[in-house]
Amino acid sequence: MLFCKNGRKDDLVVEGRVIDPAQGIDECLKVTIEAGTIVRIEPAGSSSTVLAPAFVDPHVHLRTPGREDEETIATGTAAAAAGGFCAILAMPNTDPVVDSAAVLGSLVELAQQEAVVPVGFLGAISKGLAGAELTEMAELADAGAAGFSDDGMPVRSAGLMRRALQYASFAGRLLALHEEEPSLSGDGQMHEGAVSAELGFAGYPSVAESTMVGRDLAIAAYEGQPLHLLHLSARESVELLSRAQAEGLGATAEVTPHHLVLTDEAVRSLDANVKMNPPLRAEADRGALIAALRSGNISCVASDHAPHARHEKEAPFEEAPFGVTGLETAFPALYTHLVVPGLLPLEVLLERMSAGPARAYGLPEPRIEVGALANLVVLDLDGSWQVREDGFRSRSPNSWLLGETLHGRVVMTIANGSVVYG
């Protein structure tokens, strides 16, 4: 389900404080890698460098095919390597849409030629993302689809949603849902609340997300099928998810760094780089998202890396497209804004950026253990750096963090036994 170019397998020794939350490890160790495989782990002297299982991003837009001016598989996976990721999943809302084995097959070939880190591709739920006719999910799964999503668009029809759950289960893949009731989000530009009223922008209320979350959790419970909720933003959605999980539903969910760090107050800047779908919401929503990430009800951090051309994001706020980049800043942003102020323990963040998303999609969990292929990130938590456009490997500059100084630096990334960054 994951594809990349056949990189050389490296020999190296890395040393530091190993934090592997899934295995309960937190101690200073020396890790010896030969031909890409971890062959020895021994005690080492104390160190401030952190070694952790490399990150897995379950939600990336690589813009290929169709908008290679915004991102390619080569630049997107290079950005992933710089962000500490050893695997990413790409969404199918490209041009053409990844809704046939033919389109998927050409992406797999391209990934085998140019992907620096392993990438998986989700296939569309409906043909052309039009919400009318299901794709051939079994065929897409055979061709390597890692899951199914109409991301960018909701699945409007409840009946189609029900059949999608049935077919996804036959295909043995997860459905990942962009939850938005379009008759409620309308032409909303930002979260509907006091700030939108003050700024005079059309509002996109929380209930546009939570009503669809409620509908889909109910259908999934009725069908007895798991599902994955993309980029949750609203407190009400988190409450519905937690209740469904308590009742035994196998639902997983993700949250983005921007929804964990910012609120709709940020929109006062009128910077188009804080315009995203779903929109930044209120402080109570942010608090609920952080609490759910800590408790594990939300088990994945996802960047929702959405590159856009400069001229498109330089438009006035109301005309600019939704979406921001995030692969290269995900860990430092969350380390700076959640771990340093004491809102989230470091080991929880590391788990939700690696084992959590891998588990949700049934991908191999990166582990620091003898015999495992090395998938490791080396972090300098004392290092700080300024986010600058010219520092990005991504082809698009639309980061919400431009100019900000962040703590925590990715020093090296090892993916699939190859040093891909550092």
Ligand SMILES: [Zn+2]
């Ligand atoms: Zn989406």
Ligand SMILES: [Zn+2]
């Ligand atoms: Zn997305």
